[in-house]
Amino acid sequence: xxFNSIHFLFFFPIxxxxxxxxxxxxxxxxxxxxxxxxYSAFYLPYILIxxxxxxxxxxxxxxxxxxxxxxxxxxxxxxxxxxxxxxxxFKYYNFFVDVxxxxxxxxxxxxxxxxxxxxxxxxxxxxYTIEVYKGNQKAEKHIGYFANxxxxxxxxxxxxxxxxxxxxxxxxxxxxxxxxxxxAGLRLILYGLFVKMCIADNFAPMVNDFYNNPTxxxxxYAWVAxxxxxxxxxxxxxxxxxxxxxxxxxxxIDLMNNFNQPYFxxxxxxxxxxxxxxxxxxxxNYVFFPLGGSYVNSLKWVFNILLVFxxxxxxxxxxxxxxxxxxxxxxxxxxxxxxxxxxxxxxxSTKLQNxxxxxxxxxxxxxxxVLFRAENMxxxxxxxxxxxxxxxxxxxxxxxxFETAIMFLIFIVFEILLYQSRFDxxxxxxxxxxxxxxxxxxxxxxxxxxxxxxxQFIYFQF
Amino acid sequence: xxxxxxxxxxxxxxxxxxxxxxxxxxxxYYYKNDIxxxxxxxxxxxxxxxxxxxxxxxxxxxxxxxxNNDTCQLSISEMIDELSPLKVGAIDxxxxxxxxxxxxxxxxxxxxxxxxxxxxxxxxSFGSPWINSKIETNLAQADxxxxxxxxxxxxLKLAFNAYDNKxxxxxxxxNEKNWSEQKLNxxxxxxxxxxxxxxxxxxxxxYLLPDGKWDSPKITLACHYIKTYAFSIDTNSNPRIxxxxxxxxxxxxxxxxxxxxxxxxxxxYADSLVGKELVHIMNENKQLLIDRYTKKGxxxxxxxxxxxxxxxxxxxxxxxxxxxxxxxxxxxxVVKILR
Numbered sequence: 150x151x152f153n154s155i156h157f158l159f160f161f162p163i164x165x166x167x168x169x170x171x172x173x174x175x176x177x178x179x180x181x182x183x184x185x186x187x188y189s190a191f192y193l194p195y196i197l198i199x200x201x202x203x204x205x206x207x208x209x210x211x212x213x214x215x216x217x218x219x220x221x222x223x224x225x226x227x228x229x230x231x232x233x234x235x236x237x238x239f240k241y242y243n244f245f246v247d248v249x250x251x252x253x254x255x256x257x258x259x260x261x262x263x264x265x266x267x268x269x270x271x272x273x274x275x276x277y278t279i280e281v282y283k284g285n286q287k288a289e290k291h292i293g294y295f296a297n298x299x300x301x302x303x304x305x306x307x308x309x310x311x312x313x314x315x316x317x318x319x320x321x322x323x324x325x326x327x328x329x330x331x332x333a334g335l336r337l338i339l340y341g342l343f344v345k346m347c348i349a350d351n352f353a354p355m356v357n358d359f360y361n362n363p364t365x366x367x368x369x370y371a372w373v374a375x376x377x378x379x380x381x382x383x384x385x386x387x388x389x390x391x392x393x394x395x396x397x398x399x400x401x402i403d404l405m406n407n408f409n410q411p412y413f414x415x416x417x418x419x420x421x422x423x424x425x426x427x428x429x430x431x432x433x434n435y436v437f438f439p440l441g442g443s444y445v446n447s448l449k450w451v452f453n454i455l456l457v458f459x460x461x462x463x464x465x466x467x468x469x470x471x472x473x474x475x476x477x478x479x480x481x482x483x484x485x486x487x488x489x490x491x492x493x494x495x496x497x498s499t500k501l502q503n504x505x506x507x508x509x510x511x512x513x514x515x516x517x518x519v520l521f522r523a524e525n526m527x528x529x530x531x532x533x534x535x536x537x538x539x540x541x542x543x544x545x546x547x548x549x550x551f552e553t554a555i556m557f558l559i560f561i562v563f564e565i566l567l568y569q570s571r572f573d574x575x576x577x578x579x580x581x582x583x584x585x586x587x588x589x590x591x592x593x594x595x596x597x598x599x600x601x602x603x604x605q606f607i608y609f610q611f
Numbered sequence: 612x613x614x615x616x617x618x619x620x621x622x623x624x625x626x627x628x629x630x631x632x633x634x635x636x637x638x639x640y641y642y643k644n645d646i647x648x649x650x651x652x653x654x655x656x657x658x659x660x661x662x663x664x665x666x667x668x669x670x671x672x673x674x675x676x677x678x679n680n681d682t683c684q685l686s687i688s689e690m691i692d693e694l695s696p697l698k699v700g701a702i703d704x705x706x707x708x709x710x711x712x713x714x715x716x717x718x719x720x721x722x723x724x725x726x727x728x729x730x731x732x733x734x735x736s737f738g739s740p741w742i743n744s745k746i747e748t749n750l751a752q753a754d755x756x757x758x759x760x761x762x763x764x765x766x767l768k769l770a771f772n773a774y775d776n777k778x779x780x781x782x783x784x785x786n787e788k789n790w791s792e793q794k795l796n797x798x799x800x801x802x803x804x805x806x807x808x809x810x811x812x813x814x815x816x817x818y819l820l821p822d823g824k825w826d827s828p829k830i831t832l833a834c835h836y837i838k839t840y841a842f843s844i845d846t847n848s849n850p851r852i853x854x855x856x857x858x859x860x861x862x863x864x865x866x867x868x869x870x871x872x873x874x875x876x877x878x879x880y881a882d883s884l885v886g887k888e889l890v891h892i893m894n895e896n897k898q899l900l901i902d903r904y905t906k907k908g909x910x911x912x913x914x915x916x917x918x919x920x921x922x923x924x925x926x927x928x929x930x931x932x933x934x935x936x937x938x939x940x941x942x943x944x945v946v947k948i949l950r
Contacts, residue, residue, distance in 0.1 A: 262784050596770075601645055601648065
């Protein structure tokens with residue numbers, strides 16, 4: 150079920166009302182049924198995959214806690230293999246067939262579609278067994294709560310990827326009906342819908358036009374399309390995450406923030422502390438640190454950084470383009486680190502430096518997004534060539550509606566105002582008339598100017 | 612609680628006002644553009660033609676597709692218009708089907724001049740490939756525009772995905788599932804029980820050239836005939852049956868004469884390329900449609916076997932596109948019942 154669907158607009162209020170009407174001890178049943186229904190709306194049979202993950206990791210968690218050291222490791226590896234195996238089969242099998250088909254001609258592609266959000270579920274569930282193994286988390290005895298941790302519908306298909314320590318506890322807490330939670334949740338949902346439907350969905354047709362036939366457009370248009378995709382992907386994912394956080398908030402449950410104005414970052418290092426924070430945290434905790442983190446020699450450290458970025462790219466999709474996208478981020482991250490080592494620490498950073506750093510970072514990130522958006526390397530190379538061909542002869546044109554431009558300006562203003570804050574916190578402190586003017590403007594924008602063509606959330610495919 | 616109720620009412624009031632203002636602005640400045648973007652031009656056709664025509668001819672591309680070699684470039688509906696004393700107008704668009712017709716018919720007003728609806732009954736549209744075609748999402752979006760609603764409500768339904776918006780991958784998966792699982796109504800000694808088996812059997816070198824190589828174009832076409840026409844209509848679950856049934860009810864409510872025009876299919880090629888089993892399946896579907904809708908009081912014009920293979924424009928694909936000979940045959944067949 151999509152957040153921006155009529156289906157959800159009916160489903161969610163019913164769940165919220167029932168949630169507060171029910172006694173705490175029965176709420177897990179409601180959330181389990183609601184989450185199952187929510188996911189089944191995409192494709193019913195795939196709910197079994199989630200149930201499989203739940204059962205495996207629930208049992209593994211209990212066994213890890215009970216077992217001695219060697220057996221603990223065995224059950225952890227079993228959990229990892231089960232989760233990654235599932236992910237590999239559904240997401241990477243055909244990719245590996247392409248890679249190895251020359252060596253093993255008998256390999257055949259399978260006709261399958263990727264279960265929505267599989268990478269998110271598996272990573273979230275894995276974090277639980279790893280934490281139990283490390284002794285930081287007690288194994289959950291109640292399968293209902295654990296099931297809801299994996300299935301919790303606001304964040305099940307595109308994150309944020311939560312730890313059991315956070316979400317598990319939130320799910321177990323007896324949340325009382327509070328007006329402030331309802332108001333905060335509705336504000337976040339409204340803003341998330343605006344960002345997704347008015348910004349992302351209105352930039353999408355322009356980006357699609359360009360990427361469907363990049364050679365039809367001249368360099369200037371190519372750059373416009375590249376920046377448009379930067380906006381689209383941010384608005385798409387940020388919008389989704391904001392709705393997810395808002396939906397959970399209505400139930401009294403706090404989810405972590407997944408974004409913190411990433412395009413205001415003045416370096417790649419900062420960018421990765423502000424973009425898809427939950428995934429960055431996951432890779433840092435469960436890949437980078439176990440590899441030795443920063444406490445290794447320089448060469449190993451460089452290797453670790455590149456490996457983490459490459460894996461992060463591969464997590465997004467089974468394509469070379471994603472791996473190279475990750476590696477490109479790793480390369481710039483390392484270059485930036487080396488560059489900063491050269492500059493004496495005594496020189497204070499000025500505003501101008503920050504602005505220039507911000508522009509450079511945003512431009513490079515925008516260029517690298519090409520690898521993320523292009524279906525294959527050939528297309529990515531064509532797009533790069535088009536950007537740097539410096540021709541001004543175009544067979545086609547890209548256009549942005551006036552209304553979209555105005556909404557984009559509204560979005561930028563909000564992003565500046567929300568620096569180091571969140572939409573619900575910021576609005577709460579405003580005068581009632583300003584607040585309701587904001588609500589009315591956003592509602593009117595959604596009703597009148599949201600994109601009418603169907604664009605799924607980009608991160609659903611991951 | 613009182614405060615909450617007050618806020619709730621205020622919210623409802625604001626949303627209501629927003630909707631009213633938005634409907635005015637949207638209808639005045641943006642609605643036409645959205646109709647264009649979604650390629651929902653049939654709405655304008657029905658709005659204008661219902662006041663000048665006696666007969667409306669609802670069709671997909673079979674109506675207006677002509678061959679470059681045709682000396683007569685008239686569409687089927689224009690031919691009917693020429694042959695009949697009644698004024699005939701076409702509500703047509705490529706790839707549309709009964710669900711769109713149903714929404715459009717809802718727009719016929721009581722004061723319209725229309726007395727008769729002729730609706731193409733395309734047997735191919737009852738099959739899985741058309742039901743799950745990759746353009747189905749676009750058609751479903753256009754159907755929202757065809758609904759007789761306030762424009763702003765249509766826009767909201769579009770914005771909030773209140774239509775069948777399955778992904779192309781999902782539609783392909785459903786198609787593949789249907790081809791692999793649905794049992795065919797074929798004699799028990801026939802080696803293939805499903806479309807997938809039959810398609811694979813056909814694909815494995817059935818047609819060979821004199822030099823021993825596979826005749827790929829012929830095999831491709833034969834496989835396409837199998838995937839397109841080898842299905843049995845389940846009257847309980849087929850969405851097209853549901854749509855046509857609803858059209859019958861709606862026409863009765865609106866007191867309109869209803870004619871279903873069962874379009875010609877290329878039976879010659881189905882026979883020569885694939886064989887009598889496919890012809891049998893196609894004929895069974897034809898008979899089912901004729902019987903079902905005749906029983907419901909609809910006049911069914913049967914043009915199913917009337918057009919020769921060579922009179923189909925697309926010789927290397929399955930379509931209901933006819934050259935002028937074919938179109939005249941169909942038009943004359945329809946005119947017989949309009950007199």
